[in-house]
Amino acid sequence: MNDAPDLAELERRAAGRGPEYGEKAHIVCDNLVRIYQTEGVEVIALQGLDLLVGEGEMVALVGASGSGKSTLLNILAGLDVPTAGVARVAGADLLDMSGRDRLRFRRELVGFVWQQTARNLLPYLTAAENVEMPMRFAGVGRRERRARAAELLDLMGVGDRAAARPGEMSGGEQQRTAIAVAVANRPKVVLADEPTGELDTATGAQVFAALRRANRELGVTTVIVTHDPDVAGSVDRTVGIRDGRTSSEILRRTTRDASGREEVIAEEYAVLDRAGRLQLPREFTSALEMRDRVRLALETDHIGVWPDRSNDDHR
Numbered sequence: 001m002n003d004a005p006d007l008a009e010l011e012r013r014a015a016g017r018g019p020e021y022g023e024k025a026h027i028v029c030d031n032l033v034r035i036y037q038t039e040g041v042e043v044i045a046l047q048g049l050d051l052l053v054g055e056g057e058m059v060a061l062v063g064a065s066g067s068g069k070s071t072l073l074n075i076l077a078g079l080d081v082p083t084a085g086v087a088r089v090a091g092a093d094l095l096d097m098s099g100r101d102r103l104r105f106r107r108e109l110v111g112f113v114w115q116q117t118a119r120n121l122l123p124y125l126t127a128a129e130n131v132e133m134p135m136r137f138a139g140v141g142r143r144e145r146r147a148r149a150a151e152l153l154d155l156m157g158v159g160d161r162a163a164a165r166p167g168e169m170s171g172g173e174q175q176r177t178a179i180a181v182a183v184a185n186r187p188k189v190v191l192a193d194e195p196t197g198e199l200d201t202a203t204g205a206q207v208f209a210a211l212r213r214a215n216r217e218l219g220v221t222t223v224i225v226t227h228d229p230d231v232a233g234s235v236d237r238t239v240g241i242r243d244g245r246t247s248s249e250i251l252r253r254t255t256r257d258a259s260g261r262e263e264v265i266a267e268e269y270a271v272l273d274r275a276g277r278l279q280l281p282r283e284f285t286s287a288l289e290m291r292d293r294v295r296l297a298l299e300t301d302h303i304g305v306w307p308d309r310s311n312d313d314h315r
């Protein structure tokens with residue numbers, strides 16, 4: 001006898017979870033787990049990551065090397081399959097997808113920009129031909145392809161480089177062309193893994209500006225993995241990943257001071273998952289020497305967290 005719950009039972013259990021988590025979000029990660037097995041050793045790259053991104057949002061993902069950012073991006077791109085949890089992008093369920101749907105998802109619903117310029121563009125095609133390539137796969141007619149490629153290269157500020165091959169373009173021009181390629185098929189989501197990583201500050205700023213233009217003018221939801229503080233500081237929302245989980249978020253909003261000047265206010269938040277778990281920033285816990293256990297108190301409008309002093313008398 002097999003005691004494992006059948007599909008109907010799993011669906012019943014899932015239905016009992018109350019209102020669907022992230023029902024309206026464009027990207028939903030719920031308790032996402034990715035375990036790699038290499039030579040008998042398990043690496044838990046994502047250990048229950050939660051993330052919601054709304055349609056049209058532009059979000060930066062930051063975190064130490066090895067925290068799981070690229071793993072997450074590869075899953076959202078449909079290139080890697082999570083071990084457990086929920087991952088949905090633009091309505092597509094990334095855990096339950098046939099090979100054919102996955103291919104369609106990668107061709108039509110997401111666009112990517114990688115750090116290595118060589119990975120983004122075909123070296124023997126011109127910039128315009130590179131932008132036309134995904135449209136060709138999608139069966140777009142020649143005239144429409146040409147017009148859209150020209151329009152997108154213009155939007156990215158590299159319209160005058162349309163006839164150049166990647167080897168004849170600067171790194172920044174190649175990355176801006178890569179963004180045009182990524183959005184060619186009108187994807188719902190663009191994923192960029194360190195798009196400015198190989199560029200100097202000024203060129204990186206131009207590439208970021210091109211991504212932002214794609215986000216604002218084409219309305220495409222954009223997720224950027226970055227170590228670049230200028231990029232992380234320029235988006236409305238920066239999500240910190242620590243040890244395979246979302247740990248904190250910085251939200252920025254623009255207001256006007258008394259003299260009418262614009263100022264950006266950045267506020268830090270901790271991510272609270274459905275089970276009530278949150279990660280306190282390491283600087284906070286180490287400043288107050290918090291370890292193992294903390295004391296909590298519910299106040300009318302906040303929760304107080306204190307170091308555990310209960311054993312101090314016995315020491």
Ligand SMILES: Nc1ncnc2c1ncn2[C@@H]1O[C@H](COP(=O)(O)OP(=O)(O)OP(=O)(O)O)[C@@H](O)[C@H]1O
Pocket residue numbers: 036037038043044045063064065066067068069070071072
């Ligand atoms: N294909 C793989 N096989 C085995 N382990 C992997 C694989 N890919 C990633 N890992 C491990 O998973 C963890 C998360 O890696 P990941 O590349 O997602 O981190 P990251 O935050 O993107 O790091 P970086 O900023 O250096 O790119 C690391 O411990 C890494 O060694």
